[in-house]
Amino acid sequence: MAETVYLNGDWLPAEAAKVSVFDRGFLFADGIYEVVTVYAGQLFLLDRHLQRLNRSLSALGIANRSDSEWQQLFEQAIQKNAIADGFIYLQVTRGADTKRSHLPATMLTPTVFISATHIQLPTELPEPVRVCVMDDIRWLRCDIKSISLLGNILLKQQAVAMGGMEPLLHRAGRVTEGASCNYFIVKNGRLITPPKDELILPGITRDWLVELARDNGIEVHEEAFDLDALYAADECFLTSSSREIQPVGWLDEHMVADGRPGAMTRQLADLFRANAPIAAAKQQAAG
Structure with a gap:
């Protein structure tokens, strides 16, 4: 089935979608994006994604639409592409100008692009991976979901x-996040993740997992921690919309505990798989 995408009011085949060479997203990465997970044909945690979308658009001063309009477009993308499990990708740029200039000449009409992608959901906890501890060289507004990546x-x-x-x-030694994920560590039965500030993107999966853990009696601390605490952790895993929960077995050449997923990582992964489709169904019914 050919992919059908939305671009500025039209649904059309992906290969037919075109934007201006003067679009500010193309020239300056002047825009934002969102990725919403779909479980069993239903949008997961949509209200939270819309809150973050509204915040990002407001931070850039780009014109927005109503939540109901966004939801309708996302649902159309699901239907037109027959998505059961997958992702909805939304990108909004400031729009196309008549020439390249750092400041737009006028108030522009935003460019809106939506696509839908099928995925195969994981049925088991993935094998632990190696991650590389590196200096965070990015800009200081990581809380905005910018397309400048x-x-x-x-x-x-x-x-x-x-x-x-x-x-x-x-x-400077304070752990922030990944290139496309949030990190958690476990120490002495406590789940710890960096706080939501300008240094990290407030991940939707991150926030939901924090609430899920607390609802199930797990002690959670949203607090800054350094590399010493990282290397001393009993468990480490990352979260994102596309990977859900991914155990980390190695930090460079340093093995985390025995390199296998820890008990809390397994517990949270089980809770995630048991509750994510249910939460999506409840949200759809409420809407």
Whole structure:
């Protein structure tokens, strides 16, 4: 089945979608994006994604649409592409100008692009991976879900070249996040993750897992921790919309505990798989 995408009011085959060479997303990465997971044809944690979308658009001063309009477009993308399990990708740029200029000449009409992708959901906890501990070289507004991802790409490329799957970033020794994920550690039965500030993107999966853990009696601390605490951790895993929960077995050449997923990582992965489709169904019914 050919992919059908949305671009500026039209649904059309992906290969037919075109944007202006003067689009500010193309020229300046002047835009934002969101990725919403779909379970069994239903949007997962949509209200949270829309809150983050609204925040990002407001931070850039880009015109927004109503939550109901976004939801309708996402649901159309699911239907037109027959998505059971997958992702909805949304990108909004400031729009196309008449020439290249750092400041737009006028208030522009935003460029809106939506696509849908099928995925195969994991049925078991993935094998632990190696991540590479690296300096966080990105800008200082990581809380905005910007399409300006060059720093993230360079860091991920370097991590892969070093034999890792993902970078684990820090600023002057304070752990922040990955190029496309959030990190958690476990120490003495406590689940710890960096706080939500300008240094990390407030991951939707991250936030939901924090709540899921607390609802199930797990002690959670959203607090800054350094590299010494990282290397002393009993468990380490990362989260994202695309990977859910991914155990980490090695930090560069340092093995985390015995290199296998720990008890809390397994417990949270089981809770995630048991609750994610249910939460999506409840949200759909409420909407």
